[in-house]
Amino acid sequence: MAEEKLPNWLKNRAHLSPDRPAIEFEGRTYSFLELHTLTEKMAGKLAIKGLKAGDSCAVLLRNNIDGVVVIHALFYLGVKIVMLNNKLTAKELSWQIEDSDTGYLVSEGSFSDKLSDVADILPDLHLLLMEELPEGGKAEILQEFYLDDTATIMYTSGTTGNPKGVIQTFGNHWWSAVGSVLNLGLHEDDSWYCAVPIFHISGLSILMKNVIYGMKVVLAERFDEREANRSIQENGVTIISVVTAMLNRLLRDLKETSYPNAFRCMLLGGGPAPIHLLEVCKEKGIPVYQTYGMTETSSQIVTLAPEYSMTKIGSAGKPLFPSQLRIELDGNICESGAAGEIVVSGPNVTKGYFNRLDATQQAIADGWLYTGDLGYLDEEGFLYVLDRRSDLIISGGENVYPAEIESVLSKHPDVFEAGVTGTEDEKWGQVPLAFVVLHQGAEQKEKDLLEYCREFLAPYKIPRNVIFCEELPRNGASKLLRRELKKRMGDWQ
Amino acid sequence: MAEEKLPNWLKNRAHLSPDRPAIEFEGRTYSFLELHTLTEKMAGKLAIKGLKAGDSCAVLLRNNIDGVVVIHALFYLGVKIVMLNNKLTAKELSWQIEDSDTGYLVSEGSFSDKLSDVADILPDLHLLLMEELPEGGKAEILQEFYLDDTATIMYTSGTTGNPKGVIQTFGNHWWSAVGSVLNLGLHEDDSWYCAVPIFHISGLSILMKNVIYGMKVVLAERFDEREANRSIQENGVTIISVVTAMLNRLLRDLKETSYPNAFRCMLLGGGPAPIHLLEVCKEKGIPVYQTYGMTETSSQIVTLAPEYSMTKIGSAGKPLFPSQLRIELDGNICESGAAGEIVVSGPNVTKGYFNRLDATQQAIADGWLYTGDLGYLDEEGFLYVLDRRSDLIISGGENVYPAEIESVLSKHPDVFEAGVTGTEDEKWGQVPLAFVVLHQGAEQKEKDLLEYCREFLAPYKIPRNVIFCEELPRNGASKLLRRELKKRMGDWQ
Numbered sequence: 001m002a003e004e005k006l007p008n009w010l011k012n013r014a015h016l017s018p019d020r021p022a023i024e025f026e027g028r029t030y031s032f033l034e035l036h037t038l039t040e041k042m043a044g045k046l047a048i049k050g051l052k053a054g055d056s057c058a059v060l061l062r063n064n065i066d067g068v069v070v071i072h073a074l075f076y077l078g079v080k081i082v083m084l085n086n087k088l089t090a091k092e093l094s095w096q097i098e099d100s101d102t103g104y105l106v107s108e109g110s111f112s113d114k115l116s117d118v119a120d121i122l123p124d125l126h127l128l129l130m131e132e133l134p135e136g137g138k139a140e141i142l143q144e145f146y147l148d149d150t151a152t153i154m155y156t157s158g159t160t161g162n163p164k165g166v167i168q169t170f171g172n173h174w175w176s177a178v179g180s181v182l183n184l185g186l187h188e189d190d191s192w193y194c195a196v197p198i199f200h201i202s203g204l205s206i207l208m209k210n211v212i213y214g215m216k217v218v219l220a221e222r223f224d225e226r227e228a229n230r231s232i233q234e235n236g237v238t239i240i241s242v243v244t245a246m247l248n249r250l251l252r253d254l255k256e257t258s259y260p261n262a263f264r265c266m267l268l269g270g271g272p273a274p275i276h277l278l279e280v281c282k283e284k285g286i287p288v289y290q291t292y293g294m295t296e297t298s299s300q301i302v303t304l305a306p307e308y309s310m311t312k313i314g315s316a317g318k319p320l321f322p323s324q325l326r327i328e329l330d331g332n333i334c335e336s337g338a339a340g341e342i343v344v345s346g347p348n349v350t351k352g353y354f355n356r357l358d359a360t361q362q363a364i365a366d367g368w369l370y371t372g373d374l375g376y377l378d379e380e381g382f383l384y385v386l387d388r389r390s391d392l393i394i395s396g397g398e399n400v401y402p403a404e405i406e407s408v409l410s411k412h413p414d415v416f417e418a419g420v421t422g423t424e425d426e427k428w429g430q431v432p433l434a435f436v437v438l439h440q441g442a443e444q445k446e447k448d449l450l451e452y453c454r455e456f457l458a459p460y461k462i463p464r465n466v467i468f469c470e471e472l473p474r475n476g477a478s479k480l481l482r483r484e485l486k487k488r489m490g491d492w493q
Numbered sequence: 494m495a496e497e498k499l500p501n502w503l504k505n506r507a508h509l510s511p512d513r514p515a516i517e518f519e520g521r522t523y524s525f526l527e528l529h530t531l532t533e534k535m536a537g538k539l540a541i542k543g544l545k546a547g548d549s550c551a552v553l554l555r556n557n558i559d560g561v562v563v564i565h566a567l568f569y570l571g572v573k574i575v576m577l578n579n580k581l582t583a584k585e586l587s588w589q590i591e592d593s594d595t596g597y598l599v600s601e602g603s604f605s606d607k608l609s610d611v612a613d614i615l616p617d618l619h620l621l622l623m624e625e626l627p628e629g630g631k632a633e634i635l636q637e638f639y640l641d642d643t644a645t646i647m648y649t650s651g652t653t654g655n656p657k658g659v660i661q662t663f664g665n666h667w668w669s670a671v672g673s674v675l676n677l678g679l680h681e682d683d684s685w686y687c688a689v690p691i692f693h694i695s696g697l698s699i700l701m702k703n704v705i706y707g708m709k710v711v712l713a714e715r716f717d718e719r720e721a722n723r724s725i726q727e728n729g730v731t732i733i734s735v736v737t738a739m740l741n742r743l744l745r746d747l748k749e750t751s752y753p754n755a756f757r758c759m760l761l762g763g764g765p766a767p768i769h770l771l772e773v774c775k776e777k778g779i780p781v782y783q784t785y786g787m788t789e790t791s792s793q794i795v796t797l798a799p800e801y802s803m804t805k806i807g808s809a810g811k812p813l814f815p816s817q818l819r820i821e822l823d824g825n826i827c828e829s830g831a832a833g834e835i836v837v838s839g840p841n842v843t844k845g846y847f848n849r850l851d852a853t854q855q856a857i858a859d860g861w862l863y864t865g866d867l868g869y870l871d872e873e874g875f876l877y878v879l880d881r882r883s884d885l886i887i888s889g890g891e892n893v894y895p896a897e898i899e900s901v902l903s904k905h906p907d908v909f910e911a912g913v914t915g916t917e918d919e920k921w922g923q924v925p926l927a928f929v930v931l932h933q934g935a936e937q938k939e940k941d942l943l944e945y946c947r948e949f950l951a952p953y954k955i956p957r958n959v960i961f962c963e964e965l966p967r968n969g970a971s972k973l974l975r976r977e978l979k980k981r982m983g984d985w986q
Contacts, residue, residue: 182679
């Protein structure tokens with residue numbers, strides 16, 4: 001078969017549905033034709049700066065209309081996009097830019113402090129500020145997207161300290177959107193509220209659905225529960241993507257009111273929801289779709305329909321139609337009820353990590369991705385996630401990997417070893433907590449170690465506390481037992 | 494990239510949505526789990542008879558639950574299906590079975606007369622009657638469908654007399670369903686009424702959507718306007734596929750009434766609709782989606798949304814999202830407004846004709862299918878079809894190719910040459926009309942020539958009249974000018 005390709009998504013959508021609303025941002029609505037026109041212009045500006053098909057370019061953006069336009073403009077040019085998390089430190093950003101072999105960074109003036117630090121670290125980087133780009137360039141625009149081509153690279157950590165760049169092809173994004181539409185359906189008046197970051201797959205996947213479905217997206221620069229509730233109650237929003245902490249805030253703000261009937265999907269990612277939340281939603285008639293997914297699956301891969309939200313409490317649901325799922329232990333497929341590693345496959349699953357053949361081969365075998373997460377299937381095939389990989393901490397919707405924090409702490413000259421685990425937090429869901437063993441004779445204060453962390457780690461990764469101890473719990477193979485840390489935490493608190 | 498594959502559609506659907514209604518037929522509703530169970534059983538029975546992965550098998554079916562089950566059962570077994578039009582004569586059927594290199598025919602007792610004639614013509618054919626299959630076999634079931642694999646072969650004629658087997662892969666069916674859902678949307682309560690034949694792509698594509706979307710289908714053995722209207726008005730049908738003649742009958746039966754608001758799509762294929770029909774639909778608030786498509790595009794490829802049905806009268810609309818369209822004349826792409834051949838591409842387009850390398854190479858170049866139909870695009874990109882290929886006659890939703898009838902007539906010993914064209918007909922939309930030049934000195938009666946046709950041609954292909962004449966209109970290159978026949982018809986009528 002010839003390689004599958006599709007007409008350039010936004011351009012095609014602007015041809016098919018020029019006048020439909022595409023993006024609403026800060027009270028202004030852009031039609032698909034307007035979005036295409038802005039994108040063409042931006043592609044021209046970027047082309048003047050030398051960006052061309054086959055290049056890769058990092059982006060440091062906020063959730064705003066320019067951010068959306070830059071992403072499409074880079075697609076138009078055939079440039080692979082490295083999506084940077086704008087909460088990261090200059091050191092973290094630089095590391096990812098360098099790791100991804102990227103010579104360009106597109107950003108905006110609001111990040112000037114970080115950008116000047118990045119420029120110090122990477123003097124050869126071409127730094128392009130959107131507001132300073134010259135007018136008038138005319139770019140050659142990709143007419144078709146090849147589904148096998150890399151669209152985006154998103155960094156994610158894992159069991160090792162260094163983040164890895166997850167390769168997401170146009171096909172991955174396409175199939176993710178298609179898998180979702182076959183599950184959630186598509187109404188003519190659909191409007192998807194996006195207050196999750198567009199540099200994460202949760203937000204980016206909404207932008208992909210935007211053009212593939214021809215569906216309106218209401219974009220928010222940051223999540224504000226009053227604003228989001230108002231959009232649902234008065235502005236026709238029918239679907240919203242949230243994590244538990246956001247849902248909590250929405251419900252608190254809702255008080256005695258609820259949502260109109262047209263609101264049809266509260267898409268809840270980032271781990272199983274507490275029962276009391278689901279109960280409140282049920283009382284209020286809010287349809288919650290719980291999901292399980294990750295950067296490597298280009299967003300949701302398993303989703304629980306609302307009709308099961310009370311009978312299958314704690315379940316993430318069943319796979320989207322194009323995807324498959326099994327549980328494996330020691331190379332064998334587990335029976336229902338038996339716990340093992342969650343293994344997934346499907347055309348939405350990444351083909352691997354950028355420049356990380358080892359990590360790719362370790363994670364993906366014969367098209368199946370070994371997620372590192374633990375779970376089991378019940379007799380009807382519903383997935384229950386027992387433990388996120390590498391004791392993942394989800395803090396305000398951001399993934400925080402203990403290993404990454406441990407690696408930073410361990411580099412401190414006074415630290416012998418460090419162990420990190422998550423602890424409950426009312427506002428963020430979870431926050432990290434560090435256990436540190438100092439070198440013999442060394443002395444350190446919690447405050448100074450946390451200050452040291454701030455240099456290397458984004459704010460959401462900074463441990464709430466550092467607890468000094470004599471030794472860390474390890475198993476026979478000297479593997480750190482983070483669950484034991486959790487128990488100790490109980491003693492300590 | 495590894496070849497794309499998806500979990501076995503019906504089996505997967507039965508796992509994901511076991512209890513949802515799948516097919517309603519003659520008042521009984523089968524859930525997806527029931528449909529899967531019936532299919533597994535049928536696959537077992539067929540396996541006993543020797544059918545196995547890689548084989549091909551012709552089917553002669555009606556629109557009933559067994560027909561649906563047989564189609565899925567053959568997919569389960571990995572057997573390619575040759576879909577036979579049950580209106581064809583034994584001679585026509587045998588020709589297609591032989592041409593497709595098929596050793597098996599699955600059918601049912603109601604076709605016994607035709608089947609015994611087919612068995613006479615093809616003594617080596619394994620003829621399997623559904624009602625006589627032994628119980629209890631257990632088949633090895635395909636767990637995944639490879640999108641590049643052939644799912645079905647459907648015969649269609651064209652400019653030459655002999656029909657050609659259009660290869661439809663699983664991918665073609667998949668992308669057709671996806672292209673359609675991105676255009677029409679998908680509601681939880683959708684229910685698609687299927688009174689078009691499941692051996693045609695119009696009907697088969699509904700069965701594919703059935704399992705891919707997890708959407709209910711109401712299946713009718715034959716089209717009855719009262720029954721169809723009742724299903725829309727009282728039984729929750731939201732979408733129906735029709736051709737012009739069917740729409741006419743629906744409207745006549747509707748009289749003063751209309752449809753509930755939940756009814757959201759009258760999908761109208763088979764050529765542009767007469768304006769008065771569209772006006773009646775507009776008055777009644779019936780949302781008509783006009784479409785253009787063919788066996789080679791695995792059903793619709795261009796669709797006109799209802800909001801344009803009055804402003805773009807006569808247009809077939811714009812391509813579905815994954816597909817592309819252009820107009821070509823003498824190898825050049827036409828500007829808007831200029832007429833030329835309609836050329837289409839997309840993942841729903843066939844990769845070719847079975848065992849017809851020449852015809853394939855003639856029709857498909859670099860992934861683009863030359864439809865043979867004439868049309869133009871207006872300035873906004875809406876397609877207007879001017880003339881169906883080879884002066885296609887569409888009679889009651891069936892494609893009738895003049896060349897095929899001419900070829901039969903020309904073989905009669907008394908006939909020197911024959912030309913066929915379509916004429917308007919109140920009930921069928923169009924019917925064929927034959928112009929015949931006899932050999933010098935020969936004598937023939939209309940009645941006898943029509944009788945002769947009946948031996949070779951399905952009833953819907955039999956000309957309404959045979960008109961004897963001295964010569965046929967031909968151009969300088971001796972090409973028959975069927976449009977001139979149309980003019981003569983005026984003189985004659």
